[in-house]
Amino acid sequence: MRAVMLTATGGPETLVTREVPEPSPAAGEVLVRTEATPVLFVETQIRSGVFPVPTGLPAVFGTQAAGVVTEVGAGVDPALVGTRVVVAGMGIGAHAELVCAPAESAVPIPDGLSCVDAATVVMGGSVALALLETARLSGDDTILIEAAGTGVGGYLTQLARSRGAGTIIATAGSPENRERARSFGADITIDHTEPDWADRLPEALRGDTIDVAFESVGGSSSLAVLDAMTPLVGRMLYYGMLSGTPAAVTSSDLLARGLSLTGCSGPAWLARVAITQSTVLELAANGSIAPIIDTVLGFDDAGHAHERIELRHAKGMFVLTPEKG
Numbered sequence: 098m099r100a101v102m103l104t105a106t107g108g109p110e111t112l113v114t115r116e117v118p119e120p121s122p123a124a125g126e127v128l129v130r131t132e133a134t135p136v137l138f139v140e141t142q143i144r145s146g147v148f149p150v151p152t153g154l155p156a157v158f159g160t161q162a163a164g165v166v167t168e169v170g171a172g173v174d175p176a177l178v179g180t181r182v183v184v185a186g187m188g189i190g191a192h193a194e195l196v197c198a199p200a201e202s203a204v205p206i207p208d209g210l211s212c213v214d215a216a217t218v219v220m221g222g223s224v225a226l227a228l229l230e231t232a233r234l235s236g237d238d239t240i241l242i243e244a245a246g247t248g249v250g251g252y253l254t255q256l257a258r259s260r261g262a263g264t265i266i267a268t269a270g271s272p273e274n275r276e277r278a279r280s281f282g283a284d285i286t287i288d289h290t291e292p293d294w295a296d297r298l299p300e301a302l303r304g305d306t307i308d309v310a311f312e313s314v315g316g317s318s319s320l321a322v323l324d325a326m327t328p329l330v331g332r333m334l335y336y337g338m339l340s341g342t343p344a345a346v347t348s349s350d351l352l353a354r355g356l357s358l359t360g361c362s363g364p365a366w367l368a369r370v371a372i373t374q375s376t377v378l379e380l381a382a383n384g385s386i387a388p389i390i391d392t393v394l395g396f397d398d399a400g401h402a403h404e405r406i407e408l409r410h411a412k413g414m415f416v417l418t419p420e421k422g
Contacts, residue, residue: 098116098117098118098119098193098194098195099114099115099116099117099193099194099396099419100114100115100116100117100157100192100193100194100396101113101114101157101158101159101192101193101396101399101417102114102115102117102155102156102157102158103143103144103150103154103155103156103157103158103189104154104155105154105155106144106145106146106150106154107144107145107146108145109144109399109400109401109403109404109407110400111144111400112144112158112399112400112403113400114396114397114399117157117193119195120190120193120195120196120197121168121170121197122168122169122170122173122197123170123171123197124170124171124172124173125170125171125172125173125199125200125201126169126170126173126197126198126199126200127166127168127169127170127173127177127182127184127197127198127199127200127203128166128167128168128169128170128195128196128197129162129164129165129166129167129182129184129195129196129197129198129203130164130165130167130194130195131162131163131164131191131193131194131195131196131418131419132163132164132165132181132212132213132418132419133162133163133164133211133212133213133215133216133217133393133416133417133418134159134161134162134163134191134192134193134196134216134416134417134418135161135216135217135219135220135414135415135416135417136159136399136402136403136406136414136415136416136417137160137161137220138248138406139160140158140159140160140403141403141406141407143189144158144403145407150189151188151189152188152189156189156190157189157190157191157192157193158189158190158191158192158399159189159190159191159192159193159417160185160187160188160189160191161183161184161185161191161216161219161220162183162184162185162191162192162193162196162198162216163181163182163183163184163206163212163213163215163216163219164181164182164184164196164212165179165180165181165182166178166179166180166181166182166203167195169200170200173200174200177200177203180203180205181205181206181212181215182203182204182205182206183203183204183206183215183216183219183374183378184196184198184199184202184203184204185198185202185371186198186199186201186202187199187202192396192399192417194419202371204219204374204375204378205375205378206378207378207379207382208382209382210378210381210382213390213393213416213418214381214388214390215378215381216414216416217388217389217390217413217414217416218252218377218378218381218386218388218389219374219377219378221248221249221251221252221389221414222252222256222373222377222380222381222386223370223371223373223374223377224249224252224336224361224370225249225250225252225253225255225256225377226252226256226373226376226377226380227361227366227369227370227372227373228249228253228311228334228336228361229253229256229257229260230369230373231334231359231361231369232309232311232332232334234257234260234262234309235263235308236261236262236263237263238262238263238308238309239263239264239266239302239305239306239307239308239309239327240257240262240263240264240265240266240307240308240309240310240311241266241267241268241298241307241309241310241311241322241325242254242257242265242266242267242268242278242283242311243267243268243289243310243311243312243313243314243339244268244269244270244289244313244314244337244339245265245267245268245269245274245278245281245283245286246267246269246270246271246273246274246275246276246277246278246281246412247269247274247277247389247411247412247413248389248411248413248414249313249336249337250267250269250278250311250313251277251278251281251389251413252386252389253311254267254278254281254282254283255281255282255385255386255387256380256386257282258281258282258283259282259385259386263308264284264285264305265282265283265284265285266283266284266285266286266287266298266301266302266307267279267281267283267285267286267287268286268287268288268289268294268314269286269287269288269289270288270289270290270409273412274412275287275288285301287301289314289318294318295318295319295321295322295325296321298321298322298324298325299324299325302325306325306326306327306328306331307322307325307326307327307331308326308327308330308331308332309331309332309333309334310322310326310331310332310333310334311334311336312333312334312335312336312337312344313336313337313338313339314337314338314339314340315335315337315338315339315340315341315342315343315344315345316338316340316341316342316343316344316345317345318340319333319335319344319345319346320344320345320346320350323346323350323351323354323356324354326354326356328354328355328356329355329356331354331355331356331357332356332357332358332359333346333356333357333358333359334358334359334361335358335359335360335361336360336361336362346358388413388414389413389414390413390414390416391405391411391412391413391414391415392415392416393416393417393418394415394416394417394418395417395418395419395420396417396419398417399417402415402417
């Protein structure tokens, strides 16, 4: 079978397509014939060496896949055969024509939702839904969503608007992404590539303050965001660092302003995200949220997708399919 291999840590050129032996499901696993596999931001960090590779190299790359169950291992309900599912939990190994994954990770794809759309929405949408549930929004909260034109931020904006959030302030790094954030329901948009963007929040708020900030940019701007938040009730949910550096927020910064910060990461957080996957796929199937996709590519173009993501040129999810390789 064909698969995208990570041959070494380094640049996008370390991803190559090769013929590899077909896998067989072990006890507790399902074998999935892949129809779509997303390229995630975290995968670019694993490939480059920022995060450790969970196995020896060379190895089949990719962390999620969507497709049809063709075989099950011992202890798995044989009725799953023929079911369209999204799978994860195999460490890496998802960018392949056939993928083995824990049966407990298999989430059925609703009728009416393609495997490509399921692969596109499942991770970003699940993180967004978990963030909203953690934030416990009221109907009149003023919220800040960073990087709202694509990815998690785009799904956050769609979900927050559909669930009756108050004012939504969105940041995005290009005119196109700011327009997309407005189409998702943002009331005010700001260019977060400008060095002083967070210092201009009070002007955009016109006397209002931010009740909930979904922090994904990190760096020094996060401290300026605190100054625009509502004392005593303001809460920041911290889940990313697109700037490349952690949010410059200390416990003293929070204490002095009467604010709270929740770190949305780690095993317990990922377990919460996984619980929301079925709901997110249903929301996508019934049209409540729109999958945000850039391009469907073949396995041979995996390196190109990584390059576009790292250059911040992605307008949505890149999805790989065996048929296009």
